[in-house]
Amino acid sequence: AQKITQTQPGMFVQEKEAVTLDCTYDTSDQSYGLFWYKQPSSGEMIFLIYQGSYDEQNATEGRYSLNFQKARKSANLVISASQLGDSAMYFCAMTPTNTGNQFYFGTGTSLTVIP
Amino acid sequence: DAGVIQSPRHEVTEMGQEVTLRCKPISGHDYLFWYRQTMMRGLELLIYFNNNVPIDDSGMPEDRFSAKMPNASFSTLKIQPSEPRDSAVYFCASRDRTSPDTDTQYFGPGTRLTVL
Numbered sequence: 157a158q159k160i161t162q163t164q165p166g167m168f169v170q171e172k173e174a175v176t177l178d179c180t181y182d183t184s185d186q187s188y189g190l191f192w193y194k195q196p197s198s199g200e201m202i203f204l205i206y207q208g209s210y211d212e213q214n215a216t217e218g219r220y221s222l223n224f225q226k227a228r229k230s231a232n233l234v235i236s237a238s239q240l241g242d243s244a245m246y247f248c249a250m251t252p253t254n255t256g257n258q259f260y261f262g263t264g265t266s267l268t269v270i271p
Numbered sequence: 272d273a274g275v276i277q278s279p280r281h282e283v284t285e286m287g288q289e290v291t292l293r294c295k296p297i298s299g300h301d302y303l304f305w306y307r308q309t310m311m312r313g314l315e316l317l318i319y320f321n322n323n324v325p326i327d328d329s330g331m332p333e334d335r336f337s338a339k340m341p342n343a344s345f346s347t348l349k350i351q352p353s354e355p356r357d358s359a360v361y362f363c364a365s366r367d368r369t370s371p372d373t374d375t376q377y378f379g380p381g382t383r384l385t386v387l
Contacts, residue, residue, distance in 0.1 A: 189374035201378035251374050261314045
C-alpha cells in the first residue's frame, strides 16, 4: 500500500529565511513520481515541483527545491527566501508511474510566514 | 494556455436537491480526475477518465454520485439527491500522459459545495 506522511501539521518561518517541509513515503513500486502542491487560503491547488524516482539530481523550480533521498524514502520541500505569499497549506503527493493513475496525498503542512 | 476550468466556484443548495458540477480540462489532456476535499478525510479521488472513458470509479461514495465525460473538453459530477455530508470542495484535475511531463496533474480552482 502507498502512503505519504507529513509529520508537521504547522510550521512558522521568518520572512526571507529558508524552510524545509518534510515528506516521507512508503511504496513497493520501483518507478514513481513525487510532487508538491501549494493550497493558499483561496483554495486552489497549485503544482510546485516534480521529482521522478529515477532522477539523480534534485528537482528545482525557482525558490523551490526538492530534497530527494531515495534510500530514506523522503522528499522534503525546501523553500528559500520565504515570502509572505508563501503562507499556505503544502501537500506532498506520489503516483506510481506505470501501474495506475492514483495520486496519494499527505495530510498537508500549514506554513505561516512571519514578517 | 488556460488551466482547468470549473464551475460554479461556489454552490449552496438545500438537502435533497440535485447538484451538477462542471469541469473543462486543459486542452489536449487525456486524463481527467474528480477529487473531494474535506477537513476530516483530506483529498479523496472519486473517479477518473481516460479519453472520455471512466476507468476507476471506486472512490465514488454511493449511487447518489455520478460522473460523465461526453467529450474531451467537458465533464460533469452530479449528486442527486444531495445531503449535508456532501459539503466539501470538489476539484477537477487533468493530466497529459502523452507529454514528457506525464505524471503531473493540474488542478482546477475547485467548487465549494454547501448543502444545507
